[in-house]
Amino acid sequence: MSTTTTALGTPDPEEQDVNGSNVVPIRPATTPDAVPANTPATGDPYIPPTIVEGEEVTDHGVSVDPPAVAEDRSLTARIQGAVAGGQRPIIAPWLRSRDQFAATAKWAARNAAHTTAFHAVRCPVYAAKVASRSPRGAWRLTVATTQWVRDTENKALRERAATEAVIRGNPELYLRIKHDKPTGRLLAVAAASVALTAGVLVLLGYAPWWAQWLGFGTIVGLLGWLGGNPDRPVVGGRAVVTTKAQKLTSDIVVRALAALGVAEINKAVGKGGSGITFPAPISREGNGWRADVDLPYGVTVSDILSRRAALASGLRRPLGCVWPEPAHDQHAGRMVLFVSDVDMSQAKPKPWPLARTGAADLFKAVPFGTDQRGRPVGVDLMYSNMLIGAMPGAGKTFALRVLLLAAALDPTAELRLFELKGSGDLSTLEPVAYHYASGPDDETIEQTVVSLREVYKDLERRAKTISKLPRAQCPENKVTKELAANRKLGLFPLVVAIDECQELFSHPEFGKEAGELCTAIIKRGRALGVILLLATQRPDKTSLPTAVSANVGVRFCLRVMGQLENDMILGTSMYQNGIRATTFTPKDKGIGYMVGAADEPQIARSAYIDNPTAEKIVLRARALREQAGTLAGHAIGDVSLAEDTARANILDDIAGIYAAGEDRLWSEVVAARLAQQYPDTYQGATPNSIAAALKPYGITPRQVPMRDENGEERNRRGYRLDDIADAILATRRASTERNHAES
Numbered sequence: 001m002s003t004t005t006t007a008l009g010t011p012d013p014e015e016q017d018v019n020g021s022n023v024v025p026i027r028p029a030t031t032p033d034a035v036p037a038n039t040p041a042t043g044d045p046y047i048p049p050t051i052v053e054g055e056e057v058t059d060h061g062v063s064v065d066p067p068a069v070a071e072d073r074s075l076t077a078r079i080q081g082a083v084a085g086g087q088r089p090i091i092a093p094w095l096r097s098r099d100q101f102a103a104t105a106k107w108a109a110r111n112a113a114h115t116t117a118f119h120a121v122r123c124p125v126y127a128a129k130v131a132s133r134s135p136r137g138a139w140r141l142t143v144a145t146t147q148w149v150r151d152t153e154n155k156a157l158r159e160r161a162a163t164e165a166v167i168r169g170n171p172e173l174y175l176r177i178k179h180d181k182p183t184g185r186l187l188a189v190a191a192a193s194v195a196l197t198a199g200v201l202v203l204l205g206y207a208p209w210w211a212q213w214l215g216f217g218t219i220v221g222l223l224g225w226l227g228g229n230p231d232r233p234v235v236g237g238r239a240v241v242t243t244k245a246q247k248l249t250s251d252i253v254v255r256a257l258a259a260l261g262v263a264e265i266n267k268a269v270g271k272g273g274s275g276i277t278f279p280a281p282i283s284r285e286g287n288g289w290r291a292d293v294d295l296p297y298g299v300t301v302s303d304i305l306s307r308r309a310a311l312a313s314g315l316r317r318p319l320g321c322v323w324p325e326p327a328h329d330q331h332a333g334r335m336v337l338f339v340s341d342v343d344m345s346q347a348k349p350k351p352w353p354l355a356r357t358g359a360a361d362l363f364k365a366v367p368f369g370t371d372q373r374g375r376p377v378g379v380d381l382m383y384s385n386m387l388i389g390a391m392p393g394a395g396k397t398f399a400l401r402v403l404l405l406a407a408a409l410d411p412t413a414e415l416r417l418f419e420l421k422g423s424g425d426l427s428t429l430e431p432v433a434y435h436y437a438s439g440p441d442d443e444t445i446e447q448t449v450v451s452l453r454e455v456y457k458d459l460e461r462r463a464k465t466i467s468k469l470p471r472a473q474c475p476e477n478k479v480t481k482e483l484a485a486n487r488k489l490g491l492f493p494l495v496v497a498i499d500e501c502q503e504l505f506s507h508p509e510f511g512k513e514a515g516e517l518c519t520a521i522i523k524r525g526r527a528l529g530v531i532l533l534l535a536t537q538r539p540d541k542t543s544l545p546t547a548v549s550a551n552v553g554v555r556f557c558l559r560v561m562g563q564l565e566n567d568m569i570l571g572t573s574m575y576q577n578g579i580r581a582t583t584f585t586p587k588d589k590g591i592g593y594m595v596g597a598a599d600e601p602q603i604a605r606s607a608y609i610d611n612p613t614a615e616k617i618v619l620r621a622r623a624l625r626e627q628a629g630t631l632a633g634h635a636i637g638d639v640s641l642a643e644d645t646a647r648a649n650i651l652d653d654i655a656g657i658y659a660a661g662e663d664r665l666w667s668e669v670v671a672a673r674l675a676q677q678y679p680d681t682y683q684g685a686t687p688n689s690i691a692a693a694l695k696p697y698g699i700t701p702r703q704v705p706m707r708d709e710n711g712e713e714r715n716r717r718g719y720r721l722d723d724i725a726d727a728i729l730a731t732r733r734a735s736t737e738r739n740h741a742e743s
């Protein structure tokens, strides 16, 4: 394999040429002899790159290891070598991807536009410079014409010939030479002068003003050109020298790596070191530069990842532009360094592919966002679960909403959405949600637990359904697209999303149960078509059970403050391996590390979908569901989070437990009487569960004065019969209106 090697002789980077690319074109060296033997350059700060084929090189460019390739240079060995080393793509990657092609073309067009504008603005200066040189041009023209007319070039020759004619005694020749004057030239110049004067007069007398100016400009321009100085060109300044999109060169990369303070790199770039090699030329890719780097022996890409900020400093680029990553199919020391022109947080977000049209299929990866190179990032939600974590305001809810919008656009999927902050961040999805609750209160948390219990119970039913299916229909004992499509089987994708889940897991009453339910759902639900999406801003042990964080498949970590939170979300040792969401800054909204969606951790920026766009997407999703006949639950006005269908009639049930003459009851009495009267439905009911079930009807418990068993009047939370009756009437009215509207 051919390699390009660059080594620094001394640590003084200023002495290197950092503007020109130092990726030397790969040239073949058929035998080791073909390698030029550079002598050690003492005091020379930079040892020029040396190219060797299949050999190790020292900083002197001389092979020291046995020529491994020379031992077996058969075609097979070369092919094997090429396969192992990886072949450079025939067509550059940016030409194969539409997006990257567009980005590169855009960059080129922007560059051209910038250069044009740069020079256009300076046109008056250029014109003045040319005009100021025109007198000198006129003088030069006059001198040159006179010399040509007088044939001064040949004057000396003619005089010598005349002298020789006299010496030889040839008067005829002498006279011919003496009278042989280039009179034709004088006539030609006279004719040209007359024509020029006539042209100028015609121009001044008859031509429109613009032609006069054009003629004048042309004459001045030509004279200015003739009066020019090659050492001082008119167009002097370079249009594109800004550091903003500075060209990435091997020198710059090596200089930055050498400044990281990694001992092995220092050794490699120091005198006698093996240098840092570039297996492919640095190239333009999408909206930035890509450098493939072979780090020195013993240095891994993780070592560089953990020093991203220092690397950015060495490259003199903003942190959000510098993205080192491992080359997935290569050794641990092969790094792909992408240096984008624009900070990732400042780059114009790409539109979400499903924003305007299309449906989603949860059995395929759904579009989530883009990576640092602008390539699409998708997430496979089926057979997986996801944890999103970050500090407040980093973009968790937006990221969660992108996935939920995708799930909404799969009409077979059932959505159970709980947003425990109470800000209504997921309210745009209400029209397609089977269960929806929003709030920071106990009732919302209880509704979440009630829904999770239901999902947990459903796991058993799903498992039984799958186990009864013939092997041929379900060979891997898990839900498939075909099985999910058969509505009768009830194996449709079930998506449960809990935003700000720390409120749930740290709840004194329901936290423990919620943790157990979520752990079970994560472990067993995967194969059964149940997808749990959790988002939290407090990833610690009390707020996120370890069993939950340990079993989640896909993790997305936006900006966090410390190693603990980083590893709690992304997994143990991620921080140590250089996957550090702590390096994100407050302006890196929506940008995070994604682990588990692909083989290697990725940088991803979630698609930016604002509320009005989300509302339009939800309208489309609802229409898809109406067509498929899958609109159910909260989406069609069933606002109850009952554990079974009977509790949909909780208002009627409660109305039935008031004895004659009673107009109010305390909550615990209501719970006890319901459990007694309808044990199948209300077994284990508590004042909180009753409150949660009544909340969707707009009823909340309030202080009601009553006498206790000792006859003493007390104030406790409870319900007045009037409120229950009003709610029953309102529900019936709403139901009648809906029926009318539907018919």
Ligand SMILES: Nc1ncnc2c1ncn2[C@@H]1O[C@H](COP(=O)(O)OP(=O)(O)OP(=O)(O)O)[C@@H](O)[C@H]1O
Pocket: 349, 390, 391, 392, 393, 394, 395, 396, 397, 398, 399, 421, 537, 589, 590, 591, 605, 606, 607, 608
């Ligand atoms: N992908 C994105 N691109 C650009 N801006 C984004 C992106 N995602 C989020 N933001 C911005 O970040 C802000 C905060 O996002 P979001 O509400 O999702 O944060 P959060 O982490 O859920 O905050 P909290 O924990 O307080 O709820 C949004 O108002 C939005 O303007």
